[in-house]
Amino acid sequence: MTSTHIDVNVIDLDVLGAWMDEQGLPGGEFGAVEPVAGGTQNVMLRLTRGGVPYILRRPPLHLRARSNEVIRREARVLAVLRDTPVAAPRLVAACPDETVMGGAVFYLMEPVDGFNATVGLPEPHAGDPAIRHRMGLEAASALAELGRVDPAPLDGFGRPEGFLERQVPRWTGELEGYSALDGYPGPDIPGLARTADWLERNRPRDFTPGIMHGDYHLANLMFAHDGPRVAAIVDWEMCTVGDPLLDLGWLLATWPDPDGQGLIGGGIADLATAQEIVACYTALSDRDLSAIDWYAVMACFKLGIVLEGTHARACAGKAPKDIGDALHATTLALFSRAETLMA
Known part of the structure; x- marks a missing residue:
């Protein structure tokens, strides 16, 4: 998937862009958006906005009882680790409010070169x-x-x-x-x-x-x-x-x-x-x-x-x-x- 048009049930780019603006992140058009292969059922997307690359992580499309809580916990830990020497993905910003993106929480992190x-x-x-x-x-x-x-x-x-x-x-x-x-x-x-x-x-x-x-x-x-x-x-x-x-x-x-x-x-x-x-x-x-x-x-x-x-x-x-x-x-x-x- 390389188009900027992706299933809005997975991620709504208009909503995401507005939220990123509120976080004071660089603005501009979204570039390529593509899935990142992984070993979990959580969704990961590679995207760019204003030329800046990000990885977005959110729960699966069909939410389970603890799906949002798992992502909230991940984001909380990554926030604590962000300014330490630990080799963890660097958290950019997190949205723990599930009402923003159609019921799913999410966070943005920097891509890992590895x-x-x-x-x-x-x-x-x-x-x-x-x-x-x-x-x-x-x-x-x-x-x-x-x-x-x-x-x-x-x-x-x-x-x-x-x-x-x-x-x-x-x-x-x-x-x-x-x-x-x-x-x-x-x-x-x-x-x-x-x-x-x-x-x-x-x-x-x-x-x-x-x-x-x-x-x-x-x-x-x-x-x-x-x-x-x-x-x-x-x-x-x-x-x-x-x-x-x-x-x-x-x-x-x-x-x-x-x-x-x-x-x-x-x-x-x-x-x-x-x-x-x-x-x-x-x-x-x-x-x-x-x-x-x-x-x-x-x-x-x-x-x-x-x-x-x-x-x-x-x-x-x-x-x-x-x-x-x-x-x-x-x-x-x-x-x-x-x-x-x-x-």
Whole structure:
């Protein structure tokens, strides 16, 4: 879609232009407007106005119960991160008022000059093992930078008190809820009970609250074209204030094996090892990483249960069977990785 005429049910350019004028943004005609491919159901559009480029992000056309709230939360976090060294998209302006654009909130951010490594590697990355190795360390460095941000401006954003204690009951309850779907025989996940028990027995006693991305893995990172630096951490829809070490655990739970095969994205060889990632984070953070295996196991447990939800819906005829089968296989792989970490 390259025309300035796009479906007004998605975005009304006249309304957008008037709102941008109110924000004191550069005026002028809208140039090319085109969709940005992404891994979520939220809508992203690349556009220009007065020669200035923007990315607009809004909920899907068919709003769900929390669609607007998710976008409001993203915008609030990006506003806090805007003047920090964290590699996050730079927020330009946000419209939390759903009455402005036909029921949907939205925000504008600056475009990110980077690429998604799980889609493909450009040069010099593709031809330089040293750059690929450093990419993993840069992923750890970018996460450590996020962990240093004071979450105080996000008062009321999350519920850090009791955050770790809630995890196993929360996700066990989620899994049990899938049984309400007709056709789902229940979870066939080896090691499920043992993993839940191990997590409860080995849970860290305390932590320092911080801003969490919530879904920190290779596919949600954009890397700079000229080197291994993380240009931006993207897709903040699961952000909260909790224990940032769970983000590190999430990265470890999904990180590609030494041969380049990964649970989320693969085919990238010579990346830093999980042990090197932990060492890099440790050197850049004052957080206690003595229980890092717990966080990695917790990430395997939570993500495995989330993915099992699609398998359950597939069994009930509410999702494609091939996708459900593939994600169930990933769930089993995650619990297998958890078993290794618990050994």
